[in-house]
Amino acid sequence: MSSTLDRRRLLQAAGAGAVAAVAPATEATPGPASLTPARSDIGVSAYAFALGRVRLGPSRWLDNQHRTLAYLRFVDAERLLYNFRANHRLSTNGATANGGWDAPAFPFRTHVQGHFLTAWAQAYAALGDTVCRDKADRMVTELAGCQANNSAAGFGAGYLAGFPESDFTALEAGTLTNGNVPYYCIHKTLTGLLDVWRHLGSTRARAVLLALAGWVDDRTKRLSAARMRAVLRTEFGGMNAVLTDLYQQTGDARWLAVAQRFDHAAVFDPLASNQDRLNGLHANTQVPQWIGAAREYKATGTTRYRDIAANAWNFCVGAHSYAIGGNSQAEHFRAPHAIAGHLTADTCELCNTHNMLTLTRELWQLNPGRVAYVDYYERALLNHVIGAQNPSDPHGHITYFTPLNPGGRRGRGPAWGGGTWSTDYQSFWCCQGTGVEAGTRLTDSVYFHNGTTLTVNLFLPSVLDWNQRGITVRQSTAYPASDTTALQVTGDVGGSWSMRIRIPAWTSGATIGVNGTAQNVTATPGTYATLTRSWTSGDTVTVRLPMRVATHAADDDADLAAITYGPAVLCGNYGDTALSAPPALDVASITRTSTTALAFTATADGRPVRLTPFHDAQGFNYAAYWRIGGRSAGNGTAERL
Template sequence: MLAGPAAALTTIATSPPDRVRRVAAVPMRHVRLKPSPFADAFAANQRYLLSLDPERLLHNFYLSAGLPAPKPVYEGWEAQGIAGHSLGHWLSACALVVANIGNTDIASRLDHALAEMARIQTAHGDGYLGGTTVERDGKQVDGKIVFEEVRRGDIRTQGFDLNGGWVPLYTWHKVHAGLLDAHALAANPRALPIAIGLAGYLAGVLEPLSDAQMQQVLRAEHGGLNDSYAETHALTGNPRWLRMAEKIRHKAVLDPLTAQVDRLEGLHANTQIPKLIGLARLHELTGNPNHATAARFFHDRVTHHHSYVIGGNSEREHFGAPDKLAKRVTEATCEACNSYNMLKLTRHLYSWEPNARWFDYYERVQLNHILAHQRPDTGQFVYFMPLSAGARRSYSTAEESFWCCVGSGMESHAKHADSIYWHDIGAGAAHTLYVNLYVPSTLDWTDRKLALDLDTQMPMEGAATLTIRRAPRVEQAIALRLPGWAQEPTIALNDRTITPTIRDGYAIVSRIWKPGDRLRVTMPMALRTEALPDDPSMVAFMQGPLVLAADLGPASQPFDGLGPALVAEGAVTGALRTATGAHRFTARSALGEPLEFKPFFAQYDRRTAVYLPTFTPSDWASAKDGYLRAQAERQSLARRTVDVAYLGEMQPERDHGFTATRSETVQLNGRSARKLRGGETLTLTLARRPGPAMLQVVYWGQDIDKRFDISIDGTPLATETRPGPRKPGFVAVDYPLRSAGEQGKAQATISFTGKQGDIDIYEVRMLTVSAGATSPPPVA
């Protein structure tokens, strides 16, 4: 996307919001989806929303207020300290559905939830409304204690916690945002008073803090709190909320972005994106150009330097070095929450600058990531979208998961109608309707006396037809997005090819429209490749807007083969042959196996390969032996791996019962780690199998002359001194373990105790030891 010009950090502008936003989405109440994959996803999502019981989502909220909980808590994350984040997303998703189609059943569920939330808030008496918990002295207690400690200036965080509570401010933001959506989208009168009470309680906690104390609080993940306070100001006009929105500025992240410096490497990706959404909203409310500069620069860096072919970003939830993706194509790429938030940010930026290229990105993500991450039959969701060869998607369950990506998934699939059509706003605005997404739908825009049908087989066919059903008797422009992937698109009016005005990526046709007029855009879809920026030989295939992937078999079967490679003389696309069916191709791998390429998003129950290494015939002749050896080593490591924990990353640590006497999360060398200092102890639990085993620990090769002890189940395993010499990159060190059969345990508790010097520990892996197995090579 287009980055904005640099702005002095001290510059403050006062342009009103209607000078910032030039276009807005047509309200969803005027839009209906026609049969399509988007409509299927929307329908499945409605079923899932109705299956959830708001009283179960409110379980901890009742207990926090001293009220009896009428229903049991859900399992998964909802049974943990983060409880409540799902409720916030559920409120927003329900509000989106009500705003779109007015589903009365969902509206009734939403109203009941809000009535109960009002009752709970009244019981507290101070505006507090929360369901988070925190462990104290081995017991789970009400998370309100964390907020009251912060009020007193007692602030402790290691990045994903606040005073030991699992991201309570992140959860608070979800509930606040859900209430605002229930007010603004579903027009429920109960919502805004609850949101104002919520905003007042937290403001009372944060307002007295010094800037240094506030920055310490903001080291903990806090979602889009700045956005929620900015929006509360927009709805109420109360300047207190605007001051709070500006106070919630995480300077360590936002100041470099404002100065247009990319320091994203090693940062937890989804922690950052909502901060920029908040800055975008603040720009709309204040006109401060610095907020816009940061938001535009961040979007440009993420989309052009940190993203994969499907438009998603991050690997194991973290940004790596810009343009360094080749070694980060794994089973844990592209967290769904990141794409959900990047699309929200894209909508803001587009509203300031209605250029079609913003929606080229939006369309890529919506088709190739968002549609892929929800099963259209069950409505369940995927956390990571794995891009490595042979990977499969792992879906949530209806009542046992409640990951962050389940919550954002509820919203993502409630809003397929919210960005199809846009229009000019502001005094003297032209009467232009922008068609940005080719999603089968109807528009019945009573305010403009305009009604039309949008018929298309997109994304399977590159053409769409608008048919006017009703139109005002004034001249009106229709702007059709000409996708960047379309080769020589054409426009026809009433079956006659015309030459429209082309501006900012749109074909614009202006006239007094009559019922029955047809406007058709034809968008040829060519086969092409996109290479990884740091390895041009690793390519993904696209046709039109769709990412293609090699089908490597059913997800229910293990993948034991080698990841496929292609050999081609000349253009790599020449290795693919057209097959029967839309967007289907066949090829022969470098080793002769038949391959079939199909749209990635729809391979819900298949193992796939998105990026494939490619060779010329001469290159393959010299590289074949090394390629086979490297693939075999990766296979061996995968087969031998019983369990693995990535330190410094929130969910892997929680999954493995990580504890520490005191430890700092660090992001160095493109990965997260835990810093172990002298006198400190880190402990985690890994699964293991009976028989001989190997503990493998990953360190940075430059970290030498350290001393620390490693023990297993309380028994000393090794005293590591990290002797020299220094080595480039990461190194993996193996420590043999005793037989699990002798110990009689299926799990092992691993402890690291620092003795001398600081050491960063990146990864701890439990391996089996097979006959003839050799240690894997150093981790790249």
């Protein structure tokens, strides 16, 4: 988040195992498939399955999903409605106000509610959870009531927020000084309403959404181009993305015109010219705009939008990301390739990585032969997003930043915001909202299809119901603790069709077998291996992706590196010991000590240390980057990130 008020002062003032059989996540059946958009996306050649068509099996991913679902079922919708009701001059019905970023005096209160709407809708779509469906319906009903009282509250038709409309007047006049980022909040509400409409089929959500979008249109169309450019200097989330989505969903060109008012030339023009000017910019102000550019390309076919999104991804991943896939330090991009000097307690904001996963998915669907997109997606999802949730908390609370300083520890960071694990009602940071969204969409990028071709992108225990073809694919694996995954196909599998399997760039010597027989299939690292055959129900494809220890040097210091094994970043477990500098690691000493878990020992600073997967590094101080003295793993590679 960013605003016209110094962020740190604002937040200080606010107080701020083995292969397992797949089992269903809940007893409920998935909700209805999402509504079909009025317009198809341009340029797409890989198509997602509806959330409910893919189910997770026993794994860390499923554990995260369970904890997220428990919190979504627990959280009180009446408390989340408090600020909306109060602002729209309605009774708060005796509800208790929240604290943290949803406290009644916090400038951008009611930003998090849109995240909850999205997460509830996704939980119903993916798992058929009726408690979440009912919470979403309840909130939408009350939001409609807030809109209906706008005349009495002195607001324009369609307005919907927990803060007065006068904040937008001040924003437009250039006099907003209270720290609010009002369009950021509106973006979240619009997105949540859109997700409730398309995942739950709620016509009421559609009506509230269109009324609020109409208010945005009325508010922005009267501004001069110069004044609108000034408005865009204050963080506005992905307004271009959600309004383009609304255009695609409805087919009404009005919403594309509104979306394009939020094209931020100061950001888009350099990117369109393939210039990296990210240094010093607030990171999560930028990434949602890049998603918007990708969505605008898919809506219009204008290649400039595609170039903006693709160039932004290349810069962010290639020059501004840490080994775990996260980016930013103190919420801001630093100079290109500046990694070693920015290993601090406030690296890798969760919102940024979640949004980068969205951007990556959008771009990969345009270019589904580019394995680098999915290699990044896997790295960031596993090491950052999965690991940002507290596994010892039944509500799956998250950490805002993921520290990468020597002796860093999740849940311990800057006191001004996000320094500890989130809470049920006293935090509501942007990343907490991101966390509940992330925990309900974990299946959205495992499998894709195009005609008679099925693409397997991620390796995690799951069941795919390819209902269009009457085929079930059951994936069983302990990956990444194991280098092998098995994909059994059953059902109406007759005839010839293709399974396209990602071969990550980090592997070497990948093999593919069917029913125990090796297949003559090219499996070059960094490509897709395509297995085309006439199938029989029960056929099982076994994919082996050999893993090795590798060093990944920081771009700006060849002697400073992270250690990986396959897709997993490894870190040193230092318990409660404080570290003042990256330990000096003898890379050649790294030894795996288990065949069923990612457990290693090594020598660092002349003493033994245990290495564990970074995504499981909770509850102890760790080292994520090491002094390696220019040495690389004997059986691995030295790489730069």
